[in-house]
Structures are given as C-alpha cells and as structure tokens.
Amino acid sequence: MFEKSNTSGSDSKTGSECLKIRAHHLCCIQGFQGYGYSQGFVANMRAVISDIKAFPSRPLELVSECDVICTSCPNQRECTAQQSIASRRIRNMDLVVMEKLKIKEGTVMKADEAFRLINSQLANASDIEEVCGTCKWRQKCLWYMQMKDKCENKT
Numbered sequence: 069m070f071e072k073s074n075t076s077g078s079d080s081k082t083g084s085e086c087l088k089i090r091a092h093h094l095c096c097i098q099g100f101q102g103y104g105y106s107q108g109f110v111a112n113m114r115a116v117i118s119d120i121k122a123f124p125s126r127p128l129e130l131v132s133e134c135d136v137i138c139t140s141c142p143n144q145r146e147c148t149a150q151q152s153i154a155s156r157r158i159r160n161m162d163l164v165v166m167e168k169l170k171i172k173e174g175t176v177m178k179a180d181e182a183f184r185l186i187n188s189q190l191a192n193a194s195d196i197e198e199v200c201g202t203c204k205w206r207q208k209c210l211w212y213m214q215m216k217d218k219c220e221n222k223t
C-alpha cells in the first residue's frame with residue numbers, strides 16, 4: 069500500500085517507516101466503518117488502518133497535503149488543485165487540527181501518541197464541528213458520533 073505514498077524510511081514491514089498522514093485523517097481513521105469514495109479507496113483505507121493497528125508505534129508525519137489515504141481517492145485531483153474550494157476546505161480541516169494539537173506542519177510522532185493527543189485535545193463539541201462540520205460522512209463516522217455523544221454527555 070505504500071508504493072504510491074510519499075513515505076520515507078527503510079521498511080514498512082517493521083513498523084519503522086514514517087507514514088505521511090493528513091492531520092484531520094487522524095479522526096477519520098478512527099471513525100472509518102467501511103464507507104468511502106470508491107472500492108479502491110475503501111481497500112486502501114482498510115490497509116492503512118490494519119498497518120497502524122499492527123504497528124501502533126509507527127511514526128506518522130502530520131501534514132496538510134495529500135497523504136497515503138488520498139493516493140487511492142478519486143477526489144485526489146480536486147483536493148490537490150491549489151485554489152479549488154475543495155482543497156482549501158480540506159486543508160483547513162488539517163490546519164484546525166494542527167492548531168488544536170499545537171503542532172506544526174511535518175511534526176512526526178508515534179501513531180498511538182497522535183491518537184491519544186487528538187482524542188484529548190478535541191475536547192468539546194465546537195472543536196469537533198470546526199474539524200468535521202462540512203464533512204458529508206458525519207452520519208457514518210464512528211469517531212464523529214462518539215465524540216459528539218461524549219461532549220454532549222459532559223454538559
């Protein structure tokens with residue numbers, strides 16, 4: 069699954085290869101329930117998630133550009149067009165996540181640490197809406213639904 073990605077490092081099979089991941093995809097990965105833009109997208113998403121589960125300490129480079137998930141997405145062209153509405157909207161989701169996590173573009177951290185961090189830093193309903201508010205998958209996304217429930221039960 070890594071052939072087309074911009075990863076660095078020596079060996080994806082040892083869990084040491086650094087995987088480039090859009091910051092907001094830290095949320096999407098946790099919410100994935102098998103829905104997606106195409107069969108190829110879903111298969112790749114499953115492969116990425118399986119890999120991260122197998123290697124929870126795999127380093128992730130957090131970015132606001134196309135990543136290992138985007139490489140199999142039929143929307144990739146639109147999402148990479150510099151000035152398209154879609155690319156700006158999606159990139160903004162990454163930037164919001166980075167701001168909330170207080171990290172910079174290109175920060176590298178272990179996958180399990182990144183998930184812990186995002187689940188603790190996106191702590192209220194407005195944070196979740198800021199990231200996911202325009203996403204069409206909200207009603208199918210486990211992470212979104214669980215985080216919203218958690219926030220609502222806190223109030």
Ligand code: SF4
Pocket residue numbers: 092095096097099199200203204205206209211212
């Ligand atoms: S609602 Fe959309 S953007 Fe938010 S985590 Fe789920 S799939 Fe990602």
Ligand code: SF4
Pocket residue numbers: 090134135137138139141142143144145147158
């Ligand atoms: S919609 Fe855009 S950001 Fe999301 S996976 Fe597809 S190419 Fe990547």
